Amino acid sequence: MQLDRRLHAFRDDLADVRLSGIVRAARFADPIPAQVIVPVASVRREPAHAARIDTQLLFGETVDIFERANGWLWVQSRFDCYVGYLPEDVVAEGAHPVATHVISVPRTFLYPEPDLKTGPVSALSMGSRMTFVDEAELRGSRYLMSADGTAVFADHCFPVGRPFERDPVKTALRFLETPYLWGGRSGFGLDCSGLVQIAMMMAGRTVPRDSDMQELMDGDPVTRRGLKRGDLVFWKGHVGLMEDPKTLIHANGATMRVTRENLDHAITRIAPHYGNPTSYLRPAK
Template sequence: MSLAGKVEAERFTQGTPARIAVPVADLCATPGKGRDRQLIWGETITVFEERDGFAFVQADKDGYVGYLRASDIADPRPATHRVSTPATHLYETESFKSADLAHLSFGARVTVTAERQKMWETPDGYIPKKHLRPLDRSFTDPATVAQLFFGVPYLWGGNSILGIDCSGLVQAALTACDIPCPGDSDLQRTALGQELSPDAPRQRGDLYWWKGHIGMLVDADTLLHANAHHMAVAYEPIDAAILRIKAQGDGEVISRKRL
């Protein structure tokens, strides 16, 4: 993989494969400042440069580029499972009473090396069996995945159960269903779904866009979205949301699509 033709630089390299080795890592446009997005445990990246404690990388899942702390990455390791509950813990031993080593968000990718009675063993510790799902068993309903994040605090650029924004929520939901999805709402509008007419019946999973915002229907009358009004992932009647968003100065719905 190379960034030639995508970003400006004096020289280009093919890059080196790596993975995220912390629960949540900020991906920034400038080293150490201004989070654009986040990457979570086990996600794969390509590293193009390391300098002064930071690495310039590209996320394999969506092509997003930016700077991470070099200490947040490690050598690649093939993942076998993903966290399929809102969150879990990585334990030091097979016992849930042992030290918890890390808090892992939904979607975190791990490498299972052995099966124990109640936990899976990984190179980094033990995880309850009920909290993991094999990577080859994808989810089938993005709205079901999105609902796992209900009540999660709103966080600009967030991509984890600790905090998430509107486009991060949609990306988490679609990625878990093996549907490719960009990281930003404007790119999602270009890449996702088929446009619906204003009078088409609404249904679960429909996506609604405003300028700089996206949400997903969980039924014909209810929108689920991470938003700064509630400062959380919240349910809101879709008609009320349309009126409120317009009244606060953010305009009309600009697109409505079905996956």
């Protein structure tokens, strides 16, 4: 069986015990659950800070750990199954309280107390998962509070278990002008497939991480003339989301940010470098 190493934890020397009998490895490891405890954790291809970023994990997301060595963890995301390396200080092992809310704006602040005049502890991205135990109001502003007393503006949060915005295009548009970042998957920086994934995630739909995976996901093939809002356009190594039949929203290296662009213009501009679109897809709902 041919397995994608991006989505299955196996190396010659070590593999996920759940792959025993499927892959060959010198030894197998049981997964150890852990939770991301920093705003954004970059997942790298190799256990080194200079290694390429393949994707990112957000605060409150969970992983399975298979190895701890020299300050690095070899992990697999429980959200989209992506495999890679994290510094060991960005996660905490063991069971954690169930998340109650998801951050629903591109970026927000975590305050040390429910008061916007205090200096923030950190910034959080859309999609971060939070556990709140109380709420407070100060000067007409309502905050949700964590067990340690830190607080987030209540209107920047949405209860877990319900889609925040059923139209992924509306979410994608909220990221206009966000900087492009290879491997980025947060409100601080996005790549093309990261934008599609987070827009779909906020609609309650889990899609694969990379554009080649997204091109193979469930949906209906469409033609260029049949494109409508919400359809995806794929090139080799790139993807964008249609705002309407003529306008593409995408995180791209040409502008180094999330932009809207006339599709015909994008096709003409991209063709000399990466060829014409490889497919058009209407994702399954």
